[in-house]
Amino acid sequence: MGEMGKKLLIFQLLLLTSCAEKVDLIVYNAEVFTSNDLSQLATSFAVKDGKFVYVGDDSVISSYSSSNIINAEGLPVYPGFIDSHAHFYGLGFSNAQVDLKGTKSFSEIVDRVIEFDKKNNKNFIIGRGWDQNDWSVKSLPTNKLLNQAFPDKPVILERIDGHAYVVNDYALNLAGISNSSKIDGGEFIKSSGRLTGVLIDNSMQLIDNIIPAPTKEESIKALLSAQDMAFENGLTTVSEAGISRKQIELIDSLQKLGILKIKIYAMIENGPDVDYYISQGPYKTDRLNVRSVKVYADGALGSRGASM
DSSP states (O other), X not given: OOHHHHHHHHHHHHHXXXXXXXXXXXXXXXXXXXXXXXXXXXXXXEXXXXXXXXXXXXXXXXXXXXXXXXXXXXOEEOOOEEEEEEOHHXXXXXXXXXXXXXXXXXXXXXXXXXXXXXXXXXXXXXXXXXXXXXXXSOSOOOSXXXXXXXXXXXXXXXXXXXXXXXXXXXXXXHTTOOTTOOOTTEEEEEETTEEEEEEEETTHHHHHTTSOOOOHHHHHHHHHHHHHHHHHTTEEEEEEEEEOHHHHHHHHHHHHTTSOOSEEEEEEESSXXXXXXXXXXXXXXXXXXXXXXXXXXXXXXXXXXXXX
16 A cells, blocks of 8 residues: 555544544454353444443444554453352451461461461451361361460451351450350350350351451452452452441442442341341342342351251
């Protein structure tokens, strides 16, 4: 193509884009998985105000204009992933807790807690992720080693499924739990007539009652941290399995401010807040959908709380 032809082509492109609808983003030369009923593929799309205004072929360039145009160079583009059962609010606090996933013994757990305490020196130590089925000895642990390492600070370690705690004696005393403690729908595990520090299902509530509630600022930080982790893994929608009215209203306020962008399908935790939402009816915005309740009918297999 001669110099004059190139100038003419540039002029035509400028003419087309000057008449084209302005959008926030154009992606072209991609392999776009639409997930429509026909499982069709597309090569480009345009986005405006957070919504798709075009999905199709590369003629998008002549129909829309944008200061943000991406040549995907043939790479695949997928719809945002959806997690159908998540604990999004709790996920955000994980960076401030001891990560116990992948531990091979209870002694390794205690080592991780000690190392965490050296770096963070918190008044309450909380961790999550242990699974006795990963250990050579697969029975539920006792808190003997935990008591030796932490005689004067509460330590609360949650099983990977969220249906059991192992806590030290300091935490048991703080919660008022003794050998005579009983609760419907829960269990205080004992060995030789002594509490082991393992609590199953509803008995965990007594420990929950002594954990300091996070401040609003800490909750906001946790939600934004969880959002970052979700987006890094391609999640754009999560089903939050059991949260309170207070947490739902905080999420709603952050979404309306444009701070929290992820979409959330929120299940109300089974408690006093259920009556409020039953009287109000479903609540739905572009990013938040509240219309279901998280109900516990039984315990879990891994934490030995299920009726079998």
